[in-house]
Amino acid sequence: MATDPYLSVKALTKYIKKKFDADPHLRDVYVKGELSNVKIHTSGHIYFTLKDNSARLPAVMFSANARTVKFKPESGMTVLIRGDVTVYEASGQYQLYAQSMQADGIGDYYLAFEQLKEKLAAEGLFNAVHKKPFPRFPRKIAVVTAPTGAAVRDICITLHRRYPLAKIVIYPTLVQGAQAVQSIVQSIQAANKSDYDVMIVGRGGGSIEDLWAFNEEAVARAIFQSRIPVISAVGHETDTTIADFVADLRAATPTAAAELAVPSKAELLERLLSYRTAMYRMASNTITKDKTALNRVTSSMPFAYPDRLYRPFIERVERATDSLQREVIQNYRRSRERHANIEKQLASRSPINSIKQSSVDLEHLQKRLDGLISQSLKNRSQQLSSAMRTLDALSPLKIMDRGYTIAYKGSQVVKSVAQIEEGEKLTIAMKDGSLSATVTERILTNKGDN
Incomplete structure (x- = not known):
């Protein structure tokens, strides 16, 4: 039986891929070209096309390698890439897998610096309107820097020398290395939980790689979001970082930052002495002038x-x-004369006579009232006796004494035979008690009644 000479697409693609993988010249290649169709996936992978005037090469850089790129790849950039070339089986096309990427012509750090600077400036993080004022006489100062080294020593010595009244709190921070960004951000956020008046953020000098943590976006935003005024003190006078632009005040060195944070004790003492001298002079002039005016008045x-x-x-x-x-x-x-006249008038109008006459009239009226009350009671007593005799004569009990009775149907007095039916029960009230009776027959005296 003849062998089938046709290969599947998958088999052919696998064969070609093995050829690519076996070629030592494709395992580690250096390619220069222009970036095109750059897409940065949410996972961190970078997909792009590398091209020149004659050809295009699809490429991908996975997130593990993409994190080492200091700048943000954008279409139109010319870059230097190191990687390997192989076949992507799903699409059947070969592509470049980038392991490192550098900007061509300018340094990666410089490009990343300019990109972030342009981005943050567009967002307004550098605007003067956001710069917070510094207190003239700070009480508590937070220092975010490495716990050892010349920078923290210079800051503390300068602060103590210039203004020993201020309390200094050091926030030990990594300022170099892979963990530096996170450490700086955490220290700034921790300091903002306390009531500091000023915060100094910085470190001593070094290479751009050593200072790079202060060029990271996370550090810049942490400084911008700080409610405490921040002085940036990174490196030497010639060193400039993104933190310098975002901070409320930039110092050339850590020592200069300490000098900007607090007033000088010597200058304050000199100013106080100057004020005291001026006050003495003003007081002396005032006293002299007042003495002259007093002498002029007294003379x-x-x-x-x-x-x-x-x-x-x-x-x-x-x-x-x-x-x-x-x-x-x-x-x-005049008062004595008026008093005598008033006494005479009072004597003639004294109420004593009126009181005596009123007492006699009252006694007479009392006797008259007693007589009227006695007569009224007598009349009322006679009327009551007459009424009682009348009531007694009309009392039904008197009638019952003569043999009469009263019939009740329940509580109602029976006045007519017509009110009663045969078989109903009655109560017969008599003089000395009552009887219960049942009606067996009705006898009507008027004709026509049943």
């Missing part, structure tokens, strides 16, 4: 001869005293 004519000032007032007081005494005597006399 003037009225104060030189004070008896002339009060002499006219003495005469006026004496005349006023005489007038007052005369007026008092006259008022006393």
